[in-house]
Amino acid sequence: xxxxxxxxxxxxxxxxxxxxxxxxxxxxxxxxxxxxxxxxxxxxxxxxxxxxxxxxxxxxxxxxxxxxxxxxxxxxxxxxxxxxxxxxxxxxxxxxxxxxxxxxxxxxxxxxxxxxxxxxxxxxxxxxxxxxxxxxxxxxxxxxxxxxxxxxxxxxxxxxxxxxxxxxxxxxxxxxxxxxxxxxxxxxxxxxxxxxxxxxxxxxxxxxxxxxxxxxxxxxxxxxxxxxxxxxxxxxxxxxxxxxxxxxxxxxxxxxxxxxxxxxxxxxxxxxxxxxxxxxxxxxxxxxxxxxxxxxxxxxxxxxxxxxxxxxxxxxxxxxxxxxxxxxxxxxxxxxxxxxxxxxxxxxxxxxxx
Amino acid sequence: xxxxxxxxxxxxxxxxxxxxxxxxxxxxxxxxxxxxxxxxxxxxxxxxxxxxxxxxxxxxxxxxxxxxxxxxxxxxxxxxxxxxxxxxxxxxxxxxxxxxxxxxxxxxxxxxxxxxxxxxxxxxxxxxxxxxxxxxxxxxxxxxxxxxxxxxxxxxxxxxxxxxxxxxxxxxxxxxxxxxxxxxxxxxxxxxxxxxxxxxxxxxxxxxxxxxxxxxxxxxxxxxxxxxxxxxxxxxxxxxxxxxxxxxxxxxxxxxxxxxxxxxxxxxxxxxxxxxxxxxxxxxxxxxxxxxxxxxxxxxxxxxxx
Numbered sequence: 001x002x003x004x005x006x007x008x009x010x011x012x013x014x015x016x017x018x019x020x021x022x023x024x025x026x027x028x029x030x031x032x033x034x035x036x037x038x039x040x041x042x043x044x045x046x047x048x049x050x051x052x053x054x055x056x057x058x059x060x061x062x063x064x065x066x067x068x069x070x071x072x073x074x075x076x077x078x079x080x081x082x083x084x085x086x087x088x089x090x091x092x093x094x095x096x097x098x099x100x101x102x103x104x105x106x107x108x109x110x111x112x113x114x115x116x117x118x119x120x121x122x123x124x125x126x127x128x129x130x131x132x133x134x135x136x137x138x139x140x141x142x143x144x145x146x147x148x149x150x151x152x153x154x155x156x157x158x159x160x161x162x163x164x165x166x167x168x169x170x171x172x173x174x175x176x177x178x179x180x181x182x183x184x185x186x187x188x189x190x191x192x193x194x195x196x197x198x199x200x201x202x203x204x205x206x207x208x209x210x211x212x213x214x215x216x217x218x219x220x221x222x223x224x225x226x227x228x229x230x231x232x233x234x235x236x237x238x239x240x241x242x243x244x245x246x247x248x249x250x251x252x253x254x255x256x257x258x259x260x261x262x263x264x265x266x267x268x269x270x271x272x273x274x275x276x277x278x279x280x281x282x283x284x285x286x287x288x289x290x291x292x293x294x295x296x297x298x299x300x301x302x303x304x305x306x307x308x309x310x311x312x313x314x315x316x317x318x319x320x321x322x323x324x325x326x327x328x329x330x331x332x333x334x335x336x337x338x339x340x341x342x343x344x345x346x347x348x349x350x351x352x353x354x
Numbered sequence: 355x356x357x358x359x360x361x362x363x364x365x366x367x368x369x370x371x372x373x374x375x376x377x378x379x380x381x382x383x384x385x386x387x388x389x390x391x392x393x394x395x396x397x398x399x400x401x402x403x404x405x406x407x408x409x410x411x412x413x414x415x416x417x418x419x420x421x422x423x424x425x426x427x428x429x430x431x432x433x434x435x436x437x438x439x440x441x442x443x444x445x446x447x448x449x450x451x452x453x454x455x456x457x458x459x460x461x462x463x464x465x466x467x468x469x470x471x472x473x474x475x476x477x478x479x480x481x482x483x484x485x486x487x488x489x490x491x492x493x494x495x496x497x498x499x500x501x502x503x504x505x506x507x508x509x510x511x512x513x514x515x516x517x518x519x520x521x522x523x524x525x526x527x528x529x530x531x532x533x534x535x536x537x538x539x540x541x542x543x544x545x546x547x548x549x550x551x552x553x554x555x556x557x558x559x560x561x562x563x564x565x566x567x568x569x570x571x572x573x574x575x576x577x578x579x580x581x582x583x584x585x586x587x588x589x590x591x592x593x594x595x596x597x598x599x600x601x602x603x604x605x606x607x608x609x610x611x612x613x614x615x616x617x618x619x620x621x622x623x624x625x626x627x628x629x630x631x632x633x634x635x636x637x638x639x640x641x642x643x644x645x646x647x648x649x650x651x652x653x654x655x656x657x658x659x660x
Binding site: 141142143246255257267268269270272273279281283285286287288289290292293295296297299300301302305307309310311312313329330331332333335338 | 362364365366367368369370371372373388392400401403405407450451453454457458459460461462463464465466468470471472478505507509511512513514
């Protein structure tokens with residue numbers, strides 16, 4: 001740093017002036033120092049996004065272990081935004097695996113029908129009771145949903161639910177799931193739920209809260225006998241008090257094999273031929289008029305019927321009804337005592353004031 | 355809850371479905387009554403689904419079979435043609451899940467082969483009140499050892515048009531055209547009856563689709579053990595093709611494998627272009643392996659007066 005003092009500079013300047021050099025610079029009072037105008041912000045930086053605090057992605061997850069028939073929540077703190085900020089949930093992910101070696105007929109089983117979730121956000125219900133986790137989203141990649149480990153002793157399952165609209169979760173609030181082990185498999189299962197979210201800085205006036213309701217048919221026992229079943233009005237119902245906007249229907253089937261045989265969700269002939277269904281709404285409008293193969297209603301490539309572009313609505317208290325008919329199936333091997341079950345859900349959203 | 359009279363004015367999804375049995379080498383049509391909306395209201399069809407299944411005699415035939423290669427369809431809506439010729443079902447949409455396209459159900463006493471396909475239309479198709487989109491199925495002669503027919507189920511997923519909606523003066527009609535090589539040919543080129551625009555208006559070409567059909571252990575004599583499989587990479591690399599348009603423009607300029615032009619993940623190439631009236635694509639295919647067919651489809655849409 002220079003040790004030349006201001007006084008020395010002035011002294012030198014005065015000496016220079018005395019010999020006919022430069023003028024002595026005048027001191028400018030601090031109050032008269034001209035203010036420099038703030039630099040103009042280029043137009044392309046005027047996007048409000050750049051002037052807000054940063055919007056950050058965030059991932060939260062929590063796990064629980066469940067025995068058959070058990071029900072439990074997960075640590076809520078783990079699903080809360082640790083930054084104490086508002087956030088928007090974009091996607092919910094479920095991972096399920098066997099906690100220990102499973103029986104032979106339960107290895108490689110898709111556990112999406114075995115574990116059901118009951119979700120609430122504060123006083124808002126997100127699900128109508130317990131909904132099997134494979135009935136929330138559309139199947140994005142069927143081949144990757146169920147994987148068997150190298151020792152062939154258990155299986156790992158992954159299901160994804162991309163929310164119909166981002167769900168606003170205020171700071172300190174949590175979308176709390178309670179998981180139920182429906183007892184379809186006899187093994188203890190590990191369940192992990194993950195939330196993909198982002199922090200937000202503005203509180204919206206309206207929150208788009210998802211709504212999922214499901215109907216699990218009776219177990220067709222045995223599969224070799226013709227039978228029928230139907231959903232009740234209180235199952236696929238809009239119980240939100242708001243207008244429900246339908247995004248999709250999902251439909252899955254489960255095939256319970258006798259001991260020593262593999263239980264699976266892939267009895268192709270069941271969904272494509274033996275199991276047929278009708279679907280009506282609470283006004284009696286035929287959504288699926290004639291008994292149609294289950295696999296044609298919920299196209300088997302994604303196990304869903306996407307309806308976002310239809311714009312269908314259901315009034316408060318409105319409902320859909322499913323009528324199932326299962327023809328007798330002639331089974332081979334030891335499968336005469338096998339059983340089958342169908343899972344149908346409606347997924348959408350409603351508006352709630354924040 | 356709003357009164358029922360008002361509720362009927364809200365959009366409502368609808369699914370119309372019907373099936374029929376298609377014997378090898380013959381034509382069949384499903385029940386038209388089931389494919390018509392019963393309340394004489396116009397319907398918009400967003401998606402057409404095809405579900406094929408067939409009882410399999412088991413044994414050596416219980417292999418992965420893509421039935422959409424064997425069953426062709428032709429769709430017509432009144433005077434509006436969605437296809438001029440029969441098109442293999444697997445060419446209409448993109449490949450989504452191969453396991454669902456060639457499923458084998460080994461749990462039944464008689465194994466069942468099941469194939470699912472969906473064609474999400476380029477634009478929703480407006481079907482006037484009382485009208486029906488008519489499908490006709492055709493099954494190419496196949497070499498299955500048994501004579502069991504293939505069951506074809508077609509479903510129209512769409513929505514009922516709300517009553518206050520004005521009747522449009524023009525509608526967008528999808529169009530699909532195929533080019534299928536002949537078994538035994540090592541070289542073949544398409545002509546003016548294949549990937550062409552027969553209309554006097556341009557077609558918006560959404561995508562080209564491509565598949566390779568391989569008859570495993572193919573033999574003309576019945577009792578042989580044929581299987582029908584999606585080809586392994588060696589087969590897609592075996593046949594190469596060139597494509598140009600009817601003005602000499604190069605679409606695929608160098609000899610390229612079918613699996614490269616139509617990637618193995620989607621079996622499709624989204625081109626999103628316009629084909630002028632009476633235009634066409636010329637495809638030349640070389641080095642087609644034995645027992646193999648190359649299937650190429652052109653999927654698009656055009657506007658027509660209602």
